[in-house]
Amino acid sequence: MATLGAHDRKHKVTVVGSGNWGSAIAKIVAENTAANPSLFDPLVEMWVYEETLTLPTSSSHYKADPSSAHATTPQKLTDLINHYHENVKYLPNIALPPNLHANPSLTASVQDASILIFNLPHQFINKLCVDMAGAILPYARGISCIKGVDVTATEISLFSESIGEKLGIYCGALSGANIANEVALEKFSETTIGYDPPALDSRAPTPKEGRTPQQSQLDLTKITDYDEEQEERHRNAKGVASKVKLTRPPEELPVADHELFKTLFHRPYFHVHVISDVAGVSLGGALKNIVALTAGFVSGLNWGDNAKAAVMRVGLLEMVKFGRVFFAESVKAATFTEESCGVADLITSCSGGRNYRCAKMAVEKGVSVEVVEREELNGQILQGVGTCREVNGFLKQRGKEAEFPLLTATYRVLQGEAKVQDLPDLIERPYHNNKSKHPRYKDAANDAAIPIAPQLRAIPQSPILSQFHDVTPFPMARPKQTAKAVRLPRKASGKQVPTPSSTQKSGFMAVNHPPASLSAAINQPPPSAQINQPPTSPPVTTSSSGDSSSSDEGLNVTPSKRIKQEPFQSPNKKQKLSQKAKAPVDSIYNTKIISILVGPHKQAFGIHAGLLSKQSSTLASYVQNMQENPGIAMVEKDGDPPLAEKYQIVILRTTNVLSLWIPHELPAIFTRINRWLYSSSLILVEAETLADIHWNMLIAIYLFSTRFGLVRLQNHCIDLTITKALSPSSSSSLPDADAINKIWKNDSNAVAMRQLLQALYARKSNLAKFMTNTPVSKSGGLNISFVKGLVIEQFHMLQDGKFEGKGEQQFWEHLRKKCHAHDETNPLEVSE
Ligand SMILES: NC(=O)C1=CN([C@@H]2O[C@H](COP(=O)(O)OP(=O)(O)OC[C@H]3O[C@@H](n4cnc5c(N)ncnc54)[C@H](O)[C@@H]3O)[C@@H](O)[C@H]2O)C=CC1
Numbered sequence: 001m002a003t004l005g006a007h008d009r010k011h012k013v014t015v016v017g018s019g020n021w022g023s024a025i026a027k028i029v030a031e032n033t034a035a036n037p038s039l040f041d042p043l044v045e046m047w048v049y050e051e052t053l054t055l056p057t058s059s060s061h062y063k064a065d066p067s068s069a070h071a072t073t074p075q076k077l078t079d080l081i082n083h084y085h086e087n088v089k090y091l092p093n094i095a096l097p098p099n100l101h102a103n104p105s106l107t108a109s110v111q112d113a114s115i116l117i118f119n120l121p122h123q124f125i126n127k128l129c130v131d132m133a134g135a136i137l138p139y140a141r142g143i144s145c146i147k148g149v150d151v152t153a154t155e156i157s158l159f160s161e162s163i164g165e166k167l168g169i170y171c172g173a174l175s176g177a178n179i180a181n182e183v184a185l186e187k188f189s190e191t192t193i194g195y196d197p198p199a200l201d202s203r204a205p206t207p208k209e210g211r212t213p214q215q216s217q218l219d220l221t222k223i224t225d226y227d228e229e230q231e232e233r234h235r236n237a238k239g240v241a242s243k244v245k246l247t248r249p250p251e252e253l254p255v256a257d258h259e260l261f262k263t264l265f266h267r268p269y270f271h272v273h274v275i276s277d278v279a280g281v282s283l284g285g286a287l288k289n290i291v292a293l294t295a296g297f298v299s300g301l302n303w304g305d306n307a308k309a310a311v312m313r314v315g316l317l318e319m320v321k322f323g324r325v326f327f328a329e330s331v332k333a334a335t336f337t338e339e340s341c342g343v344a345d346l347i348t349s350c351s352g353g354r355n356y357r358c359a360k361m362a363v364e365k366g367v368s369v370e371v372v373e374r375e376e377l378n379g380q381i382l383q384g385v386g387t388c389r390e391v392n393g394f395l396k397q398r399g400k401e402a403e404f405p406l407l408t409a410t411y412r413v414l415q416g417e418a419k420v421q422d423l424p425d426l427i428e429r430p431y432h433n434n435k436s437k438h439p440r441y442k443d444a445a446n447d448a449a450i451p452i453a454p455q456l457r458a459i460p461q462s463p464i465l466s467q468f469h470d471v472t473p474f475p476m477a478r479p480k481q482t483a484k485a486v487r488l489p490r491k492a493s494g495k496q497v498p499t500p501s502s503t504q505k506s507g508f509m510a511v512n513h514p515p516a517s518l519s520a521a522i523n524q525p526p527p528s529a530q531i532n533q534p535p536t537s538p539p540v541t542t543s544s545s546g547d548s549s550s551s552d553e554g555l556n557v558t559p560s561k562r563i564k565q566e567p568f569q570s571p572n573k574k575q576k577l578s579q580k581a582k583a584p585v586d587s588i589y590n591t592k593i594i595s596i597l598v599g600p601h602k603q604a605f606g607i608h609a610g611l612l613s614k615q616s617s618t619l620a621s622y623v624q625n626m627q628e629n630p631g632i633a634m635v636e637k638d639g640d641p642p643l644a645e646k647y648q649i650v651i652l653r654t655t656n657v658l659s660l661w662i663p664h665e666l667p668a669i670f671t672r673i674n675r676w677l678y679s680s681s682l683i684l685v686e687a688e689t690l691a692d693i694h695w696n697m698l699i700a701i702y703l704f705s706t707r708f709g710l711v712r713l714q715n716h717c718i719d720l721t722i723t724k725a726l727s728p729s730s731s732s733s734l735p736d737a738d739a740i741n742k743i744w745k746n747d748s749n750a751v752a753m754r755q756l757l758q759a760l761y762a763r764k765s766n767l768a769k770f771m772t773n774t775p776v777s778k779s780g781g782l783n784i785s786f787v788k789g790l791v792i793e794q795f796h797m798l799q800d801g802k803f804e805g806k807g808e809q810q811f812w813e814h815l816r817k818k819c820h821a822h823d824e825t826n827p828l829e830v831s832e
């Protein structure tokens with residue numbers, strides 16, 4: 001604990017940066033080092049990017065003594081700061097503590113510091129790290145107050161982490177609703193520190209509250225790729241072991257933990273809340289700057305507070321979503337909605353921040369934001385403009401612009417590609433059937449040469465997907481004579497599978513073998529001889545298709561919930577209800593049938609366009625483009641590199657036939673997905689049960705659903721995984737090492753499944769036996785992250801004996817909900 005006992009050594013603090021916020025934070029820190037001399041060396045260094053200036057005549061120091069040398073001749077900024085104890089350029093009229101020393105030498109200012117506070121515009125930090133590397137103490141720890149994200153052409157990372165990697169240290173983040181001038185005037189505000197202390201720093205690890213440590217049953221010697229050195233590595237915000245090998249701080253130094261940082265930053269007027277979600281803290285500060293520009297744009301048109309509130313609402317949703325999509329391993333939605341660094345910073349920045357004010361003025365004056373920045377800010381530097389461009393480049397590269405309409409629209413306004421007046425339409429949730437009229441799609445739709453809006457271009461193939469090439473065919477289900485207990489009775493769900501088919505037997509239909517007459521219904525002939533065709537009419541169902549919770553092989557953890565008695569209704573009412581429920585389903589079956597080609601050999605499936613669009617906005621975009629912009633299709637040409645090498649989904653033209661080609665997936669997987677699309681069930685034939693669906697197959701379907709945005713299917717797979725794993729009748733009730741490795745190595749989107757598998761293993765398996773018998777995977781061993789997670793799960797499990805009896809059911813029900821992906825239309829609903 002930071003405050004306990006006297007320490008032989010004290011922390012030395014340096015602030016790197018001395019702008020508006022840099023100086024305000026340096027003031028706070030210097031006040032606190034002076035107040036806590038047992039923990040900190042009171043003298044704080046502040047590195048200043050040196051410049052020469054003349055004291056402004058408006059300065060109180062000039063007025064007090066206009067004839068002094070400091071007032072009459074140009075001076076170094078550091079000299080002025082140290083002479084007047086005021087940063088006359090970047091934080092004028094604020095007295096800085098005498099124990100704060102302005103230092104123009106970067107290396108000299110950082111060389112003795114055990115705590116480094118990085119506080120300067122994000123544009124400069126990477127170069128600065130190069131200059132600083134080698135000059136700092138190897139065991140230093142950092143806090144980044146920078147509001148921005150570190151974006152390269154293909155990757156995104158937090159500045160706290162890129163600083164840490166470049167300097168070989170651990171670095172957290174501080175961000176909040178903190179307009180520097182207000183903080184400097186000691187007007188009350190709150191802030192958030194994100195700090196996830198490296199294991200190396202905790203000298204007396206304390207078990208988490210309410211949890212009883214238990215000895216792990218794992219024999220770690222059995223883990224083939226166990227790497228002791230990895231243990232020393234900190235896990236970054238993406239859940240990956242950091243490249244940095246940290247140096248252990250000397251024993252004599254107070255531990256750099258939450259309490260120490262609270263002591264260093266908390267003031268009566270500046271309230272600090274320390275959390276572990278570094279990504280959430282960093283992203284809030286970076287992305288709100290873009291939203292502040294948007295808010296400034298609409299205010300520049302004098303549209304009033306309602307318009308600004310609308311922008312903030314959408315902005316907050318996109319901030320949460322951004323975190324969830326790109327930092328799914330660590331980010332918490334609550335950081336955006338409950339902490340100062342999230343919603344509070346958004347509000348203050350959209351009220352009086354520099355980004356907001358400059359964007360507003362730019363619209364009012366009819367000039368660019370950069371012109372206003374140069375004319376109005378006296379050397380201060382906006383973060384929103386750079387961040388907006390950098391984030392857009394990244395989203396574009398990932399094909400995700402359309403998923404972040406506000407971030408994208410703001411970029412377009414900034415670039416002069418769209419008008420501020422277009423913003424309301426650009427950020428409106430697109431109405432599915434009317435996308436061609438939507439401004440977000442309009443330009444691209446009119447552009448014959450360039451294929452459509454960026455998100456609809458072929459998605460570059462992720463290297464991860466190629467790993468599926470070497471997958472041997474999944475064991476296909478063998479029809480069995482006896483149904484097993486895991487499958488709930490069909491009537492219990494109130495659903496039936498598609499009906500009118502010659503192949504239908506007692507409620508099951510093999511969608512592989514449709515009646516030949518269907519081919520007439522296909523708008524384009526299939527490119528290959530055999531096409532798997534859909535049923536011509538809708539399944540008889542009274543609830544929306546794809547509602548996984550009610551499908552036949554669904555979760556049976558809480559059977560009482562699943563087997564519902566249909567309440568009595570009068571025949572008339574029943575009829576009306578069923579007609580009402582049937583209407584949207586009918587309209588789906590009136591849509592065209594799309595040709596989907598799967599795998600390198602292009603096995604063809606025919607699927608109703610409406611059905612695909614209903615289940616996945618990603619596929620909906622492709623389907624719409626196939627129909628509305630046939631010119632965008634790609635053609636495979638002899639001699640050209642194969643399209644499949646580059647893309648995971650392609651709109652393809654083969655001898656005048658348009659198809660959607662998914663080259664890297666297996667037809668066997670898609671056969672079941674096709675089945676699910678029409679019946680909400682993955683079961684193919686009557687005698688098959690969930691136990692017959694191989695784990696590899698289930699996991700491959702899950703991965704497919706995460707890649708192609710089939711959220712309901714994704715959730716269904718979560719439910720099935722629990723059902724299958726907990727089923728007493730299943731012979732191999734948990735996935736084997738190959739399946740586990742697949743989920744870890746193949747896709748970072750599979751976070752929920754990872755959590756689930758760890759929990760299932762921790763609670764259900766005989767781990768010792770598993771470690772001895774199972775790790776004979778093709779890849780040679782179990783994924784180390786899985787094993788580590790398992791150890792942690794073990795540690796947390798059986799807490800207070802709650803896991804027994806009813807507690808167990810509640811646990812799985814809770815986990816099931818937690819692992820469910822959330823509806824795109826409501827990204828705030830993220831489970832914690
Ligand atoms: N000003 C505010 O109200 C707040 C700012 N922040 C964040 O704090 C960070 C720092 O911003 P401010 O302190 O406000 O800076 P600022 O915008 O006030 O000042 C710019 C700073 O950059 C320095 N600089 C100029 N050229 C440089 C170069 N080539 N290399 C290195 N430094 C150079 C200047 O000397 C000056 O210190 C930003 O990420 C900002 O978003 C966070 C909360 C509040």
Ligand SMILES: O=C(CO)COP(=O)(O)O
Pocket residue numbers: 147176177178179180289292345348349352353354355356382383
């Ligand atoms: O981050 C800030 C307030 O928390 C300040 O934002 P600006 O850089 O837009 O002034």
